[in-house]
Amino acid sequence: MKLTTTIAAGLSLLTAAATAExxxxxxxxxxxxxxxxxxxxxQAFETKCGCEIEYVTGDLLPRLRLEGxxxxxxxxxxxxxxxxxxxxxxxxxxxxxxxxxxxxxxxDWTDDTFLPFNWGHTAFVYDATKMDAxxxxxxxxxxxxxxxxxxxxxxxxxxxxxxxxxxxxxxxxDAEAAWAKLAPKIVTxxxxxxxxxxxxxxxxxxxxxxxxxxxxxxxxxxxxETKKAAIFPEGHYVMVETxxxxxxxxQPDLAQAxxxxxxxxxxxxxxxxxxxxxxxxxxxAKMPAGFANLPLPDVALIYDSAEAEALRDIxxxxxxxxxxx
Amino acid sequence: MGARLGxxxxxxxAGALLLPLSAVAWRAEGWGGLxxxxxxxxxxTLWQAALSAGISVLLAVPIARALARRRFxxxxxxxxxxGAPFILPVIVAVLGLIAVFGRSGIVNTALGWIGVxxxxxxxxxxxxxxxxxxxxxxxxxxxxxxxxxxxxERLRLAASLDFTATDTFRRLEWPMLRxxxxxxxLVIFLISTTSFAVALALGxxxxxxxxxxxxxxxxxxxxxxxxxxxxxxxxxxxxGTAALVSLRLTLPSGFGxxxxxxxxxxxxxxxxxxxxxxxxxxxxxxxxxxxxxxxxGEGVLNLTGLSAGxxxxxxxSLIVALVAAASTLTLAFFMSKAIVDLPRGGWIEVVGSLSIxxxxxxxxxxxxxxxxxxxxxxxxxxxxxxxxxxxxxxxFALRALIPAMRDLRDDYGxxxxxxxxxGLTWVRLVAIPRLRRPGGFAxxxxxxxxxxxxxxIALFASPDQATLPLVLYQLMGAYRMDDAKAAALLLVxxxxxxxxxxxxxxxxx
Numbered sequence: 021m022k023l024t025t026t027i028a029a030g031l032s033l034l035t036a037a038a039t040a041e042x043x044x045x046x047x048x049x050x051x052x053x054x055x056x057x058x059x060x061x062x063q064a065f066e067t068k069c070g071c072e073i074e075y076v077t078g079d080l081l082p083r084l085r086l087e088g089x090x091x092x093x094x095x096x097x098x099x100x101x102x103x104x105x106x107x108x109x110x111x112x113x114x115x116x117x118x119x120x121x122x123x124x125x126x127x128d129w130t131d132d133t134f135l136p137f138n139w140g141h142t143a144f145v146y147d148a149t150k151m152d153a154x155x156x157x158x159x160x161x162x163x164x165x166x167x168x169x170x171x172x173x174x175x176x177x178x179x180x181x182x183x184x185x186x187x188x189x190x191x192x193x194d195a196e197a198a199w200a201k202l203a204p205k206i207v208t209x210x211x212x213x214x215x216x217x218x219x220x221x222x223x224x225x226x227x228x229x230x231x232x233x234x235x236x237x238x239x240x241x242x243x244x245e246t247k248k249a250a251i252f253p254e255g256h257y258v259m260v261e262t263x264x265x266x267x268x269x270x271q272p273d274l275a276q277a278x279x280x281x282x283x284x285x286x287x288x289x290x291x292x293x294x295x296x297x298x299x300x301x302x303x304x305a306k307m308p309a310g311f312a313n314l315p316l317p318d319v320a321l322i323y324d325s326a327e328a329e330a331l332r333d334i335x336x337x338x339x340x341x342x343x344x345x
Numbered sequence: 346m347g348a349r350l351g352x353x354x355x356x357x358x359a360g361a362l363l364l365p366l367s368a369v370a371w372r373a374e375g376w377g378g379l380x381x382x383x384x385x386x387x388x389x390t391l392w393q394a395a396l397s398a399g400i401s402v403l404l405a406v407p408i409a410r411a412l413a414r415r416r417f418x419x420x421x422x423x424x425x426x427x428g429a430p431f432i433l434p435v436i437v438a439v440l441g442l443i444a445v446f447g448r449s450g451i452v453n454t455a456l457g458w459i460g461v462x463x464x465x466x467x468x469x470x471x472x473x474x475x476x477x478x479x480x481x482x483x484x485x486x487x488x489x490x491x492x493x494x495x496x497x498e499r500l501r502l503a504a505s506l507d508f509t510a511t512d513t514f515r516r517l518e519w520p521m522l523r524x525x526x527x528x529x530x531l532v533i534f535l536i537s538t539t540s541f542a543v544a545l546a547l548g549x550x551x552x553x554x555x556x557x558x559x560x561x562x563x564x565x566x567x568x569x570x571x572x573x574x575x576x577x578x579x580x581x582x583x584x585g586t587a588a589l590v591s592l593r594l595t596l597p598s599g600f601g602x603x604x605x606x607x608x609x610x611x612x613x614x615x616x617x618x619x620x621x622x623x624x625x626x627x628x629x630x631x632x633x634x635x636x637x638x639x640x641x642g643e644g645v646l647n648l649t650g651l652s653a654g655x656x657x658x659x660x661x662s663l664i665v666a667l668v669a670a671a672s673t674l675t676l677a678f679f680m681s682k683a684i685v686d687l688p689r690g691g692w693i694e695v696v697g698s699l700s701i702x703x704x705x706x707x708x709x710x711x712x713x714x715x716x717x718x719x720x721x722x723x724x725x726x727x728x729x730x731x732x733x734x735x736x737x738x739x740x741f742a743l744r745a746l747i748p749a750m751r752d753l754r755d756d757y758g759x760x761x762x763x764x765x766x767x768g769l770t771w772v773r774l775v776a777i778p779r780l781r782r783p784g785g786f787a788x789x790x791x792x793x794x795x796x797x798x799x800x801x802i803a804l805f806a807s808p809d810q811a812t813l814p815l816v817l818y819q820l821m822g823a824y825r826m827d828d829a830k831a832a833a834l835l836l837v838x839x840x841x842x843x844x845x846x847x848x849x850x851x852x853x854x
Contacts, residue, residue, distance in 0.1 A: 049815070052808045054654045055823035076723050076807050085568050086372070086710070090717060106568070168448065173545060175562045207448075208467050209550045211542045214821035215436055221826050222440055224447045237824045296824065336566075340382075343550045 042074035043274045046084070048098040049077045057294025064286045069277055081107055088112070089268060094275045097137065097263040101322065102181050104134045104262060105329035114267040116279050123283075123301050126320035127258060134262035134325070137282050140231040140297040141256035141317055142182045143249040144169065151226055153250035157190055160250070165204040170216040171229040173209045174339050178259065180209075183229050184335035185328060186257030189321045195335070199342020206343065232256065232316055237296045240310035248315075255319030260300075351683025354676045355693040361736050362696075362703050365711020366577050372714050373571035383576065386554045391583070393469060393544070393555075394537035397476035398530050404477065405484035405529075406522065408629045411622035412485070413492035414610045423630060424489070425845045427482040428790065430633050432797035432840040434814050435542045436821065437833040441636030442466065442475055442547070451635070471547030476540065480533040482633055486790075487744055490783060491525035492518070494748060500610065510618055513610075524595060525748060528698075531591035532740050535584050535701040556580055560704050570710075577707035584702025588695040637837070644834030647827045655816050655832055659839060662796045662813040665727060666843055669734040669795035670788040676735065677742035677787055678780070681750040684743075697743045700736045708733060709804040726805035730812065734795035741794070742787035749783040785851015792847060793840035813839065 045052075052058035052075035062073040080096055081103050087093075091112065099107050107113065116135040123129055125139050144160065146153055151167075154160040160167075172180035191198040207225050210216040220228035231249070238244040263282055265275040281287050285306070288299040292308050299307075323331060412424065430438060445451050446466040453463040466474065495517055503513050541557035548554075556576055563572040680697050684690035712729055716722040722729070753776065761767070761775050777784075797814055811819065813836045820829035 049819060050822040053811070053816075053819035053823065054652065054808070055819060055825060058808070074807070078804055079565060082565055082568060082710075083713075086714060087717060092721060173551070175551075175566050176545075176558070203550075206550060208546055208548075210546045212822075214818060215439065215542070215546050217824070218436065218440055218821055218826060218829075219443065222443065223449055224443045234824075241824070332566075340551045344552065 041271065042072040043271060043278060044074050044076060044092050044094045045278070046080050046093040046096045046098075047075050047077055048080060051075075051098050051295070052077045057290050060290045060294055061287055064290065065278060065281055068281065068286070069274065071274055073278075084110060084112060091266065091268070093266050094269040094271050095263060095265050095278050097261075099134065099262050099264065100178055100182075101134075101260045101262065101325045102178065102185065102328040102332070104131070104325035107264070108133060108325070112266055112268065113264045114269075114272075116264060117276060118279055118283060120283070124298070124304065125258075125260065125300055127260065127322050131262070131325065134264050135279060135282055136260045136262050136300040137287070138291045138295055138297045138299055139258055139260040140233050141249075141258055141320065142179060142186055143230060143232040143234075143251070143256055143317075144227045145220065145230040145234045145247055145249050146227045147220075147246055148248045149246045153248065155253075157252040157254045160252070161198055161201040163205065167205045167227065168207045168225045169202070169205050169227045169229070170208050170210060170219045170225040171206055172213055172216055173211060174336050176211045177213060179213050179229060179231075181332070181335070182257050182259050184339045185323055185331060186321065188331060188335045188338065189257060189323065190254045195338045196342045199339055200344070203343050209343070231259075231297065233292075233297050233311070233314065236292070236308075236310045236314055240293060240308060251315050251317050253317075253319070255321040256317040258320045258322040260322070261297075347679055348683040348686040351679035351681070351693065352687065354679045355683065355696045358676070358680075358700065358736060358739065359696045361732070362581065362699055362708070365708050365715060366574055366581070366703075368711040368714040369570050369577065369707055370574035373569075373574060376571045379572070379575060379579075382554070383556070383559050383572075386556050386559045387579065389469075389553065390538050390555045390557075393472055393476070394534050394540075397473050397480065397537040398534035400473065401477050401481040401484045401533050402488075402526055402530050404481050404629075405488050406526075407625045408481075408485045409488035409492055410518070411625045412489055415619075415622050415626070423626065424486070425841060425848070426630075426634060427486055428793055428844045429482070429637060429837055429841055430478050431480070431483045431790075432793045432844075433479075433637070433837065434797060434817055434833060435546075436818070437640055437830075438475065438478060438636070439543060439546050441640040442471075442478060444639035445636045446471075446474065451639075467547060467549035469548065469553065471549070472540070472544045472553055475543045475547050476533075476537045478633065478636070479543075480536060481629075483741075484529050484533060485629070486786070487529045487741075488522070488525060490745060490786065491521050491748065493782075494752065495521055510615075525744075527591040527594040528744050528747075531587055531698060532701060532744060534587055535698065535740070538580060538583060538702060539704060557704055557706070560706055564706055564710065573704075573707055573710070577704045580702050580704055581699060584699045585695055587702075588698040591698075592691050592694060640830060641834045641837060643827065644830035644832075647831035648834060651828060651831055651835065654811075655813070655820075655828075655835070658811050658813045658816040659835055661727060661810065662836070663839060663843075665731045665734065665798075665812060666792040666796040666840075668731045669738060670792040670843075670847065672731070672735040673738045673742050673791040674784060674788045676739055677746050678776075678784070680739075681743055681746040684747055685750045685754050694743065694747065698740045701740050703736075705733070705737075706804075708736075713804060722805055723807050723810075726807065726810045727812075729805055730798065731795070734791070734798050737798070738787075738791035738794050741790050745783040745787040745790070746780065749780050753779050782851045785847045785849070788851070789844040789847030792843035796840045796843060797836060 047058060050056050058075055065073060080099055084091055113133050115132045118135055120129055125136060129136055154163050171183055174180040174184040187198050188195045216228050217230060219225050235247045235249055238247040265279055269275045283301045288302040289306060291297060291299040292311055443450060456463050499517055503517060539557050541555055541561060544553050544555045545558060560573050560576045563569045680693055684693045713722050716725060757775055761771055766774060813832060817829050817832040817836065820832055
């Protein structure tokens with residue numbers, strides 16, 4: 021019986037392939053680009069299913085909301101937890117139907133729509149040859165104002181928003197005061213991660229808002245061990261990226277097959293060196309060597325998607341007020 | 346005939362600006378007003394744009410004059426390179442400026458040596474510095490066109506009347522400037538009002554919020570389409586008002602026709618003036634070229650290591666650039682004819698200047714909404730990019746073509762009419778030879794701009810349709826700074842190559 025259902029499923033996949041309608045996946049630009057994890061994941065899934073994946077890139081949430089029911093997406097990948105609630109409110113998504121166990125993430129996962137596929141701690145990255153890391157977030161606030169930091173704008177960047185949530189989580193009602201203490205050290209606020217990180221690698225700033233896994237790129241791709249993430253005992257805000265399938269998809273079997281593929285080792289092993297982040301479910305022994313000795317924080321902080329959505333305007337207001345607008 | 350086609354072109358352009366805006370407004374759920382913070386953004390946008398445009402034009406005048414007065418080896422090279430900053434991707438320009446004016450940049454290192462306190466690039470001064478860096482070369486190029494349009498016969502007459510440099514300025518150059526500068530100030534003012542990533546990166550934080558950032562936030566963060574549309578409309582109103590004011594300030598120069606000969610400038614042979622011009626040109630070259638060399642120089646090493654995907658993206662950018670150049674030139678030709686010939690042509694000029702005041706985000710989103718019911722917008726990524734670039738480059742092309750078209754009417758209109766030259770014969774015998782130089786400049790500028798544009802492609806692209814600027818950002822987003830610099834170098838070479846080729850084609854008349 022089980023065999024026949026497998027064969028039937030296989031046949032339905034084959035017919036899906038025969039009609040040559042690709043599985044349309046909406047993904048962020050960095051994910052689907054030649055230098056992201058997208059191409060390898062596409063190849064791995066296509067050999068498995070005998071089908072074709074088509075990535076469509078762009079700003080996921082605005083695009084989905086513009087398109088509404090007319091969307092051509094079958095699966096959306098790359099929405100993080102801070103965006104997920106608004107995505108859920110569109111009512112476009114179906115449950116992921118994937119058994120979640122054995123996640124290698126520091127947070128419990130109960131969401132049955134959004135399936136996590138990778139995560140990372142937000143962190144300040146610095147050059148160890150030029151400075152010593154502050155021992156805690158409080159020490160960073162108390163550091164002399166000659167320290168120069170570049171961050172991303174919470175209004176335009178997901179990592180920027182993560183920082184605003186992080187500060188709110190650590191400092192609570194004193195968040196605005198924390199921003200104000202940080203303000204003289206913040207050289208600039210950029211639209212996205214790339215600009216700020218570019219300023220860091222060019223030596224213009226001492227520290228940049230990035231991820232604890234950023235040093236792994238420098239270790240593995242460049243053999244450079246000098247870039248490090250400052251680890252704070254207060255804990256680090258965790259960004260989890262998720263995938264979800266559309267309720268209106270015209271290829272439910274294929275979309276479900278892709279959802280089922282996400283937590284498998286074939287997919288997850290592409291994440292570390294494809295996305296320079298941590299896989300949601302991968303045996304630590306199978307992580308690349310450059311990640312093995314990466315210092316990671318003990319305390320992971322996160323708001324679930326509903327809390328993050330409720331706090332969004334509040335933490336942005338804290339950012340604006342603290343930076344003296 | 347030509348004028349009527351120009352009117353149709355103007356209507357198409359107006360539609361292309363207003364329809365997407367209306368589409369965004371129509372899709373909005375509920376209507377709200379502007380936030381108090383939006384008014385702050387508006388005020389910052391206006392004054393920084395006015396200051397950026399003013400400084401750009403003020404600095405451009407002596408540079409254009411020096412370039413017009415002097416002939417030296419490498420002059421044409423300098424003029425071509427002046428086109429470079431304008432087409433640099435924002436992020437490359439920002440990193441270049443930081444390499445010079447940043448904390449560990451050349452300027453502050455030098456100041457440190459002589460014991461002077463260092464200066465900070467972050468704040469409104471950085472925003473304006475970047476806008477001047479982008480736009481002053483453009484202003485120089487456009488003003489230089491004006492200088493070259495002063496007929497050699499007038500300079501000969503000036504020489505025979507023993508004009509000093511001051512006399513020449515008062516009698517010949519000042520009227521020319523009155524004719525071209527208001528329009529140039531306008532385009533730079535407008536382009537600075539839509540700035541966003543530069544303003545944020547160098548503005549140092551939320552105090553440097555511009556209207557375009559507020560639009561981005563309304564769209565991306567709040568998905569408040571009504572506010573995005575409202576802010577987009579505010580930008581267009583600013584653009585329209587500024588265009589009307591600048592039209593009022595423009596005075597026709599009325600030099601009459603000449604024989605297009607390059608004439609030595611007898612009035613400025615003095616040693617002092619020569620030294621002054623050399624200093625001006627040298628300083629301008631340093632200001633513009635050093636930041637670019639510092640960023641792009643390293644790119645040379647990685648140029649051969651770029652993957653096939655990058656080269657394919659470069660090819661796509663090349664095609665977009667060529668098609669946009671052809672279509673912009675066509676639109677600009679008919680529109681400038683209509684502006685000159687029709688009694689209410691000024692309105693067409695306003696429409697033609699508006700597009701740089703349009704928010705790329707609102708325009709792109711609106712087009713997306715308009716296309717969605719009919720076709721998969723993603724499959725049209727490259728045509729849409731080409732279309733939007735055609736519209737965006739139009740104001741620059743018009744700035745170059747309108748003065749030439751006006752001279753064409755004033756100086757050759759009656760002769761053409763009395764000889765019965767009209768239609769295609771007129772285009773072939775009168776228009777093309779006279780418009781070749783500004784036309785080549787306009788086409789080159791459009792091609793360079795279109796090759797470097799990131800505005801709309803990011804909204805529409807799928808991975809196999811990425812253009813070179815988009816690939817550059819992807820490389821940076823994947824930590825590959827060295828490859829990104831090589832891609833930036835490739836982009837600059839491509840854009841400048843196009844610019845140079847078109848200009849050369851224009852000059853060989």
